[in-house]
Amino acid sequence: MGDRAYGHVPVLAGRVTALLMPALTASAPGGRPPVLVDATLGRAGHARALLAACPGLVLIGIDADATAIEAGRELAADYPGQVRLAHTSYDQIAAVAADAGYRRVQGVLFDLGVSSPQLDDASRGFSYAQDAPLDMRMDQSRARTAADVVNGYPVSELARVLAEYGEERFARRIAEAVARERAREPVTTTLRLSAIVKDAIPAAARRTGGNPAKRTFQALRIEVNDELGALRRALPAALDLLSPGGRFVALAYHSLEDRLVKRELTARTADPAPPGLPVRAGDMLAGTRPSGTAQAGPLFRLLTRGAERPDDEEVAANPRSASARLRAAERIRPA
The missing domain is CATH 1.10.150.170 (Putative methyltransferase TM0872, insert domain)
Structure with a gap:
C-alpha cells in the first residue's frame, strides 16, 4: 500500500481505477448508488481516487489498524454520506456489508500486506x-x-x-x-x-x-x-458478496498471498461441467442451454491475464510497488 502523505502514491492506482470503473459507474439494482468495499483501507489512497472518479459511489472502508480508520475519517468528511468505516479484520467483509445494509456490492478491492505508513512508523x-x-x-x-x-x-x-x-x-x-x-x-x-x-x-x-x-x-x-488465514477466509466471502457485473481487484506483494488469490480466482472462473459432455457449460451460457434446465458455467471471468506487474515508471515513482502483483475478475452471473 502507499499514500502521498507519506511520500508514496497508491500502487497501480490508475489500473485499479480502470478495472473497477465499469462496475462502479452503473447503478446498483433498484437504482441505488454503486457500492465499493475497500477491504484494506490503509491511508485511503485508492479509495480517494475511486470516489473522485465515480460520483455518488458509496465506499465501505475496512481496516484492522485503528490509525487507518482515524485517517479514513478525513475522507468521510470530504465525501459526506458516502463513506462508512469499520475497524475490524477484512475476513469480516460480509458482516460489515450486512451491517451497512448491503447483501451485494459492485466492487471489492484488496490491497494486501503492510502499508507504507506502518513501515515508516518505527514504533510499530x-x-x-x-x-x-x-x-x-x-x-x-x-x-x-x-x-x-x-x-x-x-x-x-x-x-x-x-x-x-x-x-x-x-x-x-x-x-x-x-x-x-x-x-x-x-x-x-x-x-x-x-x-x-x-x-x-x-x-x-x-x-x-x-x-x-x-x-x-x-x-x-x-x-x-494471521494474514494468510484471514485471506483464505476473506477471498470467498468477498467474491460471494459481488452482484452480477461486480468486479474484484487484488494487489498482492509476495508469492504466498498471490498464490491464494490465484487459486481462488482459478476455481471461480473454471467451467464446472465434466469434460466429454455433449453440451458444455459455456454453450449453455451462450444461449444453447436446454429449456427448463439450471444455468451452468463459471460464475466469474478473469479480467487480467496472469498477474499484472507495475512498469518501470511506476516503480521509479513508488519503489515499494516493485513486488506488486495485480489480479482481477468480474462476476458474470448469479449463483
Missing part, C-alpha cells in the same frame, strides 16, 4: 532497518506481538513459521540462533533480531537478495496477524 516494529520494539501488530488491540512469537515459540515451531511464511531456507539455523540468544536475554527489539538473523545465515548467502532479515520479518508479521 515492522521494519528491520529501524530500531523499535518487536511488535508488528496491525490491530494493536490484539495481545500477541512478534516478541511473543520470537521468545515463546519452541525452536521447531519458530522454524516452521520462518520456512512456511518467509520461505526462508535457513529457518532452522535462525530459530536455533534465536533460542540461544533468548536464553541469555529476551529478544525484544528489531535491530537485535536483525543482527541474530544476519549472523545465523552463511556469509555467501548474505551477498544477494537484499537484507537477510527480510524473510524472517515477513514470516513473523504474517504469523502475528
